[in-house]
Amino acid sequence: MTTPVGLLGATVLFWGLQTGLLVVAAVLALALEGARLVKKRWDVSQDDFIRVTDGATLLLAGLIVYAYSTRPTHLAIMTVLSWMPAFFAPVFLAQALSSRGAFSVSVLFWSLRRRARQGEAFPELNLSWPYFLVSILACAAANVRTPAFYLGMFLLASWALLAVRPRTSGLFLSGTLLAAAGAIGVVGQAGLHALQGVLEREGARLIFGIVEVGADPYQSRTAIGSIGSLLQSDLIVLRVKPLSGPRPPDLLRRASYSLYRAGTWHAGELRMTDLASSGDGRTWDLAPEPAQGSRAVLISSYLRRGQGLLALPAGTFRVEGLLAGSVSHNRFGAVQVDQGPGMAAYRAIFGPESPSPSGLDKTDLLVPAGDASLMTRLGRELGLDPRKPEEALAKVSRFFEQGFTYSTYQEAAGSGEKPLERFLLKTRSGHCEFFATATTLLLRGAGIPARYCVGWSVQEHSRLENAFIVRQRHAHAWVLVHAKGAWRDFDTTPSTWAAVESSRAPWWGPARDVWSWIKFQAARLRWESLEGKRSNARLWLGMLAALGLGAWKLLNMRAKAASAAGAQTARVPGKGLDSEFYLIESALAREGWGRRPSETWRGWLKRIEAEGGFPVQELSALAALHERYRFDPQGLRPEERKSLAREALRLARSRQGLARQPPAGAESVTGM
Amino acid sequence: MTGTESAVDIFKKIASNVERVMRGQSASIRRLLAAFAGGGHVLLEDFPGTGKTTLAKSLAKSVGAGFNRVQFTPDLLPSDILGVSVYDQKAGGFSFHQGPVFTNIVLADEVNRASPRTQSALLEAMGEAQVSVDGTTYKLPELFFVIATQNPVEFHGTYPLPEAQMDRFMMQFATGYVRPEEEVAVLTDQQKVHPLESLEPCVTLEEVVRLKNMVKEVRIGDEVKRYVVDIVASTRNAPGVQLGASPRASLSLMRASQAAALMDGQGFVSPAHVQEMAVPVIAHRLMLDPQAKFSGLTGRSVVETALKSAPAPA
Numbered sequence: 001m002t003t004p005v006g007l008l009g010a011t012v013l014f015w016g017l018q019t020g021l022l023v024v025a026a027v028l029a030l031a032l033e034g035a036r037l038v039k040k041r042w043d044v045s046q047d048d049f050i051r052v053t054d055g056a057t058l059l060l061a062g063l064i065v066y067a068y069s070t071r072p073t074h075l076a077i078m079t080v081l082s083w084m085p086a087f088f089a090p091v092f093l094a095q096a097l098s099s100r101g102a103f104s105v106s107v108l109f110w111s112l113r114r115r116a117r118q119g120e121a122f123p124e125l126n127l128s129w130p131y132f133l134v135s136i137l138a139c140a141a142a143n144v145r146t147p148a149f150y151l152g153m154f155l156l157a158s159w160a161l162l163a164v165r166p167r168t169s170g171l172f173l174s175g176t177l178l179a180a181a182g183a184i185g186v187v188g189q190a191g192l193h194a195l196q197g198v199l200e201r202e203g204a205r206l207i208f209g210i211v212e213v214g215a216d217p218y219q220s221r222t223a224i225g226s227i228g229s230l231l232q233s234d235l236i237v238l239r240v241k242p243l244s245g246p247r248p249p250d251l252l253r254r255a256s257y258s259l260y261r262a263g264t265w266h267a268g269e270l271r272m273t274d275l276a277s278s279g280d281g282r283t284w285d286l287a288p289e290p291a292q293g294s295r296a297v298l299i300s301s302y303l304r305r306g307q308g309l310l311a312l313p314a315g316t317f318r319v320e321g322l323l324a325g326s327v328s329h330n331r332f333g334a335v336q337v338d339q340g341p342g343m344a345a346y347r348a349i350f351g352p353e354s355p356s357p358s359g360l361d362k363t364d365l366l367v368p369a370g371d372a373s374l375m376t377r378l379g380r381e382l383g384l385d386p387r388k389p390e391e392a393l394a395k396v397s398r399f400f401e402q403g404f405t406y407s408t409y410q411e412a413a414g415s416g417e418k419p420l421e422r423f424l425l426k427t428r429s430g431h432c433e434f435f436a437t438a439t440t441l442l443l444r445g446a447g448i449p450a451r452y453c454v455g456w457s458v459q460e461h462s463r464l465e466n467a468f469i470v471r472q473r474h475a476h477a478w479v480l481v482h483a484k485g486a487w488r489d490f491d492t493t494p495s496t497w498a499a500v501e502s503s504r505a506p507w508w509g510p511a512r513d514v515w516s517w518i519k520f521q522a523a524r525l526r527w528e529s530l531e532g533k534r535s536n537a538r539l540w541l542g543m544l545a546a547l548g549l550g551a552w553k554l555l556n557m558r559a560k561a562a563s564a565a566g567a568q569t570a571r572v573p574g575k576g577l578d579s580e581f582y583l584i585e586s587a588l589a590r591e592g593w594g595r596r597p598s599e600t601w602r603g604w605l606k607r608i609e610a611e612g613g614f615p616v617q618e619l620s621a622l623a624a625l626h627e628r629y630r631f632d633p634q635g636l637r638p639e640e641r642k643s644l645a646r647e648a649l650r651l652a653r654s655r656q657g658l659a660r661q662p663p664a665g666a667e668s669v670t671g672m
Numbered sequence: 673m674t675g676t677e678s679a680v681d682i683f684k685k686i687a688s689n690v691e692r693v694m695r696g697q698s699a700s701i702r703r704l705l706a707a708f709a710g711g712g713h714v715l716l717e718d719f720p721g722t723g724k725t726t727l728a729k730s731l732a733k734s735v736g737a738g739f740n741r742v743q744f745t746p747d748l749l750p751s752d753i754l755g756v757s758v759y760d761q762k763a764g765g766f767s768f769h770q771g772p773v774f775t776n777i778v779l780a781d782e783v784n785r786a787s788p789r790t791q792s793a794l795l796e797a798m799g800e801a802q803v804s805v806d807g808t809t810y811k812l813p814e815l816f817f818v819i820a821t822q823n824p825v826e827f828h829g830t831y832p833l834p835e836a837q838m839d840r841f842m843m844q845f846a847t848g849y850v851r852p853e854e855e856v857a858v859l860t861d862q863q864k865v866h867p868l869e870s871l872e873p874c875v876t877l878e879e880v881v882r883l884k885n886m887v888k889e890v891r892i893g894d895e896v897k898r899y900v901v902d903i904v905a906s907t908r909n910a911p912g913v914q915l916g917a918s919p920r921a922s923l924s925l926m927r928a929s930q931a932a933a934l935m936d937g938q939g940f941v942s943p944a945h946v947q948e949m950a951v952p953v954i955a956h957r958l959m960l961d962p963q964a965k966f967s968g969l970t971g972r973s974v975v976e977t978a979l980k981s982a983p984a985p986a
Contacts, residue, residue: 117977118911120968574895574985585986597983600944604986630985632940633891 002101002128004163007156009033011135012085014152018142019082028089035096043611044098046116049107052094060087062547069526081141084134092131102126132160150189154182217255217272217309217334220265220454222433222477234505236516238311238470240458243296243347248458248468251489252299252311255334256453256480258363260437263419265452268363272328272336284327286335287317290351300345300524303337310335311456311470314489315350322346332451333480333487343523360482364449367441374421375445384446389483392448393490396439400492405429406500435493436477449482453489459498465517473501574630580648581626584619587655601627622647679886680937683709685874689734693867694727696854700847702935703952704731704819709880709887709934710927712842713798713818715783715833715956720823722847728779728819729868735880736873737776737815744786746829750793754803755810768805773797776815776877783820784830794818795837814881835915835959842924843949844956883934890930891940895985899943900925903950906978912964913974917957925953943984951975 009029016025063083067076095103102124106116116122136156139149158178165174242248257265275284299311310319312335319327325339337344367375382399384392407429417426420441423434436452443450457476462469478491506512585595588608595604601623605616625644629636636644683705690701704727707714716724725741732739742753755771772778773794780794797803798818803810820841822833838844850858861867900922908916926941928949933941955971 114911115967118964118969118973120973575893595986598980599986600942600947600984601986602942602944603947627942628940631893631896631942633893634940 018139041099049103233472239300240468241298248297249313253455254309256332256451275327284319293352306340313350318349320347341527343527379446386447406494406497432477432493439479439492451480453480576630580645583652689874690730693730696850706931707843710931715841715844716821718846724821732777733871739777740772740775741779748786780820784822843952845952912969915959
């Protein structure tokens with residue numbers, strides 16, 4: 001069943017209007033509707049359909065790769081959808097101009113093609129309605145939200161539906177019902193739009209009120225007080241490359257906090273200050289540049305939905321090469337990115353000393369009431385003197401080195417036991433959050449300002465990537481101590497923690513690292529070209545190479561199949577291959593009457609006559625002589641051989657003469 | 673008249689004689705004659721009432737040869753076909769009573785209704801042109817042609833022929849339904865009397881034997897022989913085929929092509945003859961995967977695919 005006259009043309013024109021491809025659409029509409037006016041039809045074989053379909057698929061694959069590489073995923077999908085009518089047009093035209101007017105479903109699928117070659121029959125498909133639906137979908141993909149779009153869609157859908165309405169339904173009744181459906185559509189759409197707004201507002205309120213989203217500049221919930229094993233994944237989250245010096249800093253900060261309450265650290269202040277970018281919109285200054293000794297490190301990390309906290313070395317005063325909608329920071333050293341890329345590769349420039357993002361605050365000395373007496377007592381026992389911070393730090397360091405072990409497992413505490421007290425006095429075993437929290441509070445108890453800091457420990461170098469890699473299990477917590485006017489890193493977690501964590505790496509880790517590296521390279525290529533950092537030339541070259549490879553593979557497969565088939569008979573040398581009759585075959589092939597490889601002379605001539613080519617009596621007589629020359633072991637008599645040569649040459653010349661007279665000749669040999 | 677012309681004449685005479693009874697079946701008659709002259713046997717598989725028996729009878733009558741019809745039933749014994757040794761009181765010894773197989777043309781009607789044992793007895797005779805009973809071998813006549821029929825729609829109480837035995841038949845084909853106008857002509861012909869009853873022999877037995885020998889003389893070049901082998905061999909690797917056609921299929925295809933060439937008055941085989949005979953000669957010999965069979969693959973489609981994929985010498 002085909003679409004009514006004009007419907008496809010109108011749909012394609014509407015598509016052109018919506019997508020802004022009006023010129024392409026006008027050409028397509030002319031071709032699609034013009035195919036109805038052309039009376040000639042061609043004998044498009046199954047193989048020809050397969051070729052056209054493969055060509056369209058290859059082009060579509062190219063578009064998908066291009067769209068995905070040059071724009072964000074949702075826009076890439078829209079782009080591909082909105083170009084669909086143009087890509088499917090050759091397939092539809094091949095069908096429209098073929099004498100069959102349809103093609104086997106097997107053409108569309110590799111698996112079915114194989115079964116079709118084995119002789120299985122598949123239903124015929126007429127592409128008219130599917131093409132109409134694809135065009136409608138493409139119109140919608142343009143995403144033009146105007147009343148004109150709704151009106152156009154309504155008219156096209158009504159046209160299509162009225163054309164296929166049941167015979168029992170009158171035009172008036174059908175038209176009225178469609179008009180009613182259209183009106184309901186307008187009202188329903190407006191209602192849905194309003195409902196969507198309400199749901200989005202309420203949903204966001206409900207979800208964000210409950211779920212903790214990723215790393216948070218305002219708070220960090222520790223596992224202090226939790227029991228069981230702390231499980232960390234082996235996934236690579238950061239790649240760090242030193243741009244100056246042999247290795248990057250050991251610790252990369254994400255945020256620090258000053259208030260501790262019931263196992264959770266909070267930032268003492270919720271205000272985030274927006275940073276202004278400078279230059280090309282990729283450079284963000286966090287603090288004034290120090291007078292001397294700045295170093296740089298290149299950090300690559302994934303940003304989920306373009307948001308996240310940056311991992312930065314202590315003393316970072318500038319971030320370069322980061323394209324983001326906004327970057328904000330707080331006085332606790334957290335740098336938050338919004339509307340950034342899915343994968344950020346930025347240069348962190350840092351100085352030898354932390355430029356102290358903020359001054360001191362009374363919260364930097366606050367110890368929760370429940371833990372205050374213990375911390376004060378311990379501080380006194382250790383002899384911590386706030387006037388000699390260096391000495392105090394050494395004492396605290398020694399304290400944790402003696403008798404404390406690193407463990408990710410925590411047993412259940414007795415009733416009324418405080419986790420920190422149990423850690424410091426009883427178990428003396430815990431993970432970095434315990435050590436960092438206890439150290440922070442211990443120092444504060446002794447009157448030394450300290451903060452709890454979270455971030456990453458850089459400790460593993462990858463030869464594969466020629467960079468330092470940071471895994472999720474390298475997430476770390478430590479202490480920032482205010483000494484000599486700056487916030488300095490102070491880590492009391494036993495150094496064995498890295499070894500303990502490493503021992504938990506799975507055996508398939510290396511294979512997963514390779515896969516992770518491939519994904520990282522693909523992401524980098526994509527995001528860097530999206531940001532314009534990288535010229536599209538490499539991408540285009542890659543794409544062309546992939547397409548070329550695909551085409552070569554296809555041709556190679558065909559050539560192999562042809563040579564395999566040819567090899568079957570090529571092994572027996574044929575006699576009579578110098579027959580002049582082959583000149584006629586070549587001449588006819590040029591006129592579009594080529595002989596198929598599996599056709600014999602008789603079958604070939606019969607087909608030419610059956611398809612209304614031209615009378616073949618004369619050729620048949622000559623073909624019989626040629627057959628004797630080729631296949632009769634006795635061969636021809638000399639006078640017969642001469643006759644074959646003479647007649648074949650004469651006929652070949654006459655065919656060539658016809659071919660040079662396009663109007664009459666072309667009509668007679670291609671008029672199908 | 674040259675040898676080829678006389679052969680064409682014999683073919684034409686038989687074909688037109690048979691066609692007087694079998695209206696609109698010229699293609700089936702051509703195949704039947706190719707197998708007949710090529711020294712093979714034919715299995716006709718078609719629906720009841722399509723003229724299988726009539727075709728066999730009209731051929732027998734046309735050549736003036738001996739003809740016997742055996743209706744195969746489940747209780748038919750090998751001795752019912754081959755013959756039996758009976759004690760002769762007068763002679764004081766056993767004497768062999770020849771069975772219906774000792775004739776020129778045997779119509780084995782509904783061959784799949786007999787037990788495998790009885791089927792085997794007939795098929796041995798077909799394969800070796802001789803019969804062994806009680807340790808004595810009896811030669812069958814020089815012209816020995818079996819036309820077996822079977823009905824594809826009935827399965828209850830039948831014993832399908834095993835693949836090894838199917839291979840003994842040079843060809844299998846169906847007569848099929850004729851066009852309405854041909855069917856009207858059949859009604860007119862048989863309104864008063866069956867035309868088979870008035871059918872007279874048009875060639876002698878000697879002429880037929882000469883014809884068979886002339887088929888063997890039809891020339892076939894190496895390139896065409898190779899084409900025959902390529903087509904047969906490609907069925908062995910075809911997807912969905914458990915067991916492809918045997919070298920016996922190649923031999924049969926060559927012989928049938930020779931006969932077809934002779935019918936066309938050609939002293940040599942051309943690839944078109946090979947293509948023409950490939951499906952009836954090869955298709956029934958293929959053992960297909962049950963799953964492929966279930967999904968609609970047939971022996972015919974396998975051979976047709978093989979013909980399309982093998983380039984024809986031209």
